[in-house]
Amino acid sequence: MTTLAGDTRAARPIPEIPPFLALGLRLAPSAPAGRILSEVARRILNRHPRLIERLGPYRQSRFALMATDVPISFLLDLGKDPVCVSLHAAPPEADARISGKLAALIGLVHCVWDGDALFFSRDLTIEGDTSAALALRNAIDDAELDIGAEIARLTGPLAGPAARIISLAEGLTGVPLTRTEAVR
Numbered sequence: 152m153t154t155l156a157g158d159t160r161a162a163r164p165i166p167e168i169p170p171f172l173a174l175g176l177r178l179a180p181s182a183p184a185g186r187i188l189s190e191v192a193r194r195i196l197n198r199h200p201r202l203i204e205r206l207g208p209y210r211q212s213r214f215a216l217m218a219t220d221v222p223i224s225f226l227l228d229l230g231k232d233p234v235c236v237s238l239h240a241a242p243p244e245a246d247a248r249i250s251g252k253l254a255a256l257i258g259l260v261h262c263v264w265d266g267d268a269l270f271f272s273r274d275l276t277i278e279g280d281t282s283a284a285l286a287l288r289n290a291i292d293d294a295e296l297d298i299g300a301e302i303a304r305l306t307g308p309l310a311g312p313a314a315r316i317i318s319l320a321e322g323l324t325g326v327p328l329t330r331t332e333a334v335r
Contacts, residue, residue, distance in 0.1 A: 165255045165264070165274060166325035173221045176253075181238040188236035191301050192227065195294075196234060198301075203229070205290035209283040215245035218253035247284040251275040254326040259288070260296050263327040299329035 168176070196202060203210050211230040218224070226243045228235045242248060249256070251274055258264045259275075266288050269275035277284045299321070303314040321328040 163263075165252050165258070168218075168221050168253050168326065169324055172324065176221050176223055179238075181240075185235075185237040187305075188225065188238070189234065191298070191305065192234050192236050194304065195296060195301055199294040199296065202290045202294045205293055206286050209246075209280075209286040212247065212280070212283045212287075213243075213245040214283070214287055215239075215243050215248040216256055217242050217248060217250035218256060219250055220252045220254075223253075245279060247280045247287070248278040249275065249284055249287075250278075254324075257298065258327040260291055260298055261327045261330040262292060262295075295330065297330040 206212070206229070209229075213230060214227040216225040216227065222240060224239045224242045226235075226237045226239060226245060228237070237243070242250075251269060255264060255269055255274055259266055259269070264274075266275065270277065299317040300314065303310045303317060306313040317328050320326075
């Protein structure tokens with residue numbers, strides 16, 4: 152893995168999703184998973200309202216995030232009110248399509264890897280409206296999101312134990328499920 156000159160992010164390899172987790176993701180019912188992910192997305196947008204503002208003309212766009220190592224695609228539909236995330240076996244129609252290993256897609260949110268470096272090393276592919284994809288990346292970078300913390304917050308009084316489980320899963324898989332101080 153290479154990084155851009157002067158980039159302070161770790162040049163660690165992108166982990167593969169463990170087979171047991173990949174199987175679980177493939178077998179997970181898409182409708183309930185989509186509802187959970189939609190709720191996470193809505194809460195993120197409520198906590199980070201500038202994220203939508205930062206998208207500018209792309210605030211109504213549809214983004215397909217396609218995991219190349221797990222046959223699953225996510226559609227982030229910002230044009231729906233409320234915002235909707237859905238899961239698909241085949242890549243859905245979207246304004247911009249971003250594909251790469253699932254760990255890379257999650258790691259981009261947490262600034263573990265540099266999107267430009269992943270793109271130029273071909274670990275990440277962008278199709279469709281690349282300006283929309285770049286606007287999404289910049290908005291997410293600016294918001295300093297932590298998906299693991301957002302998911303833990305969803306559990307209410309069980310947020311502490313949920314955060315510990317997420318941390319354990321991160322340690323076991325190598326997938327960057329949270330934002331750490333080292334990457335800020």
